[in-house]
Amino acid sequence: MPPRPIFVVAGVGSGSGTGGASARVFLNAGYRVALIARGSDSLTKFAGQLGGEAAAFPIATYNYKEVETAFSAIKKHWPDSDIRVALYNASVGIFKSFLEVTEEDLDKITDSNVKGAFAFARQAVVAFQDQSLDANGKRGTLLFTGATAATRGNSMTSAFSAGKFSVRSLSQSLAKEFGKQNIHVAHAVIDGVIATDKPHRDLSETPGDKENVGLAPESIAKSYLYLANQDRSAWTWELDLRPAHEKW
Numbered sequence: 001m002p003p004r005p006i007f008v009v010a011g012v013g014s015g016s017g018t019g020g021a022s023a024r025v026f027l028n029a030g031y032r033v034a035l036i037a038r039g040s041d042s043l044t045k046f047a048g049q050l051g052g053e054a055a056a057f058p059i060a061t062y063n064y065k066e067v068e069t070a071f072s073a074i075k076k077h078w079p080d081s082d083i084r085v086a087l088y089n090a091s092v093g094i095f096k097s098f099l100e101v102t103e104e105d106l107d108k109i110t111d112s113n114v115k116g117a118f119a120f121a122r123q124a125v126v127a128f129q130d131q132s133l134d135a136n137g138k139r140g141t142l143l144f145t146g147a148t149a150a151t152r153g154n155s156m157t158s159a160f161s162a163g164k165f166s167v168r169s170l171s172q173s174l175a176k177e178f179g180k181q182n183i184h185v186a187h188a189v190i191d192g193v194i195a196t197d198k199p200h201r202d203l204s205e206t207p208g209d210k211e212n213v214g215l216a217p218e219s220i221a222k223s224y225l226y227l228a229n230q231d232r233s234a235w236t237w238e239l240d241l242r243p244a245h246e247k248w
């Protein structure tokens with residue numbers, strides 16, 4: 001039996017959202033799970049809950065040096081495994097009217113969605129390039145969690161959209177450049193509120209619709225697994241996901 005492939009996810013938070021659900025879904029699908037996040041306490045706790053095939057690789061910030069160090073540590077931790085799927089889920093939610101947006105907000109957005117996304121993508125692509133083709137004819141799959149704000153601006157989303165547009169265009173550029181190397185890059189537009197246990201503002205466009213319960217993190221994660229399982233003869237660059245009752 002070949003060793004389990006590795007799934008790397010950046011942006012896990014406390015484990016209750018999309019990153020955490022993806023870790024569980026890929027673990028159950030037979031992957032080793034490498035968790036990258038800022039803040040080591042909750043990350044180490046979450047890795048412990050997942051068990052021996054999961055490990056925490058906390059970083060202070062998403063820059064080139066830190067992300068490279070995390071990927072080196074992952075390869076050292078599981079030297080006999082290939083990194084086959086990498087998910088960049090790190091995000092900063094800044095929803096403010098334009099004149100309220102500060103320079104500090106923009107630093108957070110660019111650190112996470114520009115510099116962080118580039119740094120993560122670079123390490124994933126470099127890892128994939130060294131690997132042989134898998135059963136689906138791919139070297140690896142790089143996934144990005146996007147949002148409706150990646151395709152259109154809105155009042156309150158000038159800062160958030162700046163980051164999400166950037167992630168979307170990066171994913172498209174990479175899909176075009178590295179498809180020829182059998183590296184699959186995909187972007188998921190998440191359209192609606194994600195039902196985590198973290199209380200947050202109601203950004204849904206259907207306030208008052210009790211049946212619009214939001215997107216379940218596990219259901220988003222299952223779509224990520226579906227993307228990872230696609231073969232190179234017919235694969236998706238962009239997928240959009242929304243609850244049945246979302247107005248769009």
Ligand SMILES: *[C@@H]1O[C@H](CO)[C@@H](O)[C@H](O)[C@H]1NC(C)=O
Nearest residue numbers: 011012013018089090091145
């Ligand atoms: C993961 O992605 C979701 C959807 O964009 C976002 O709500 C969540 O904050 C992200 N997690 C982290 C830790 O950034």
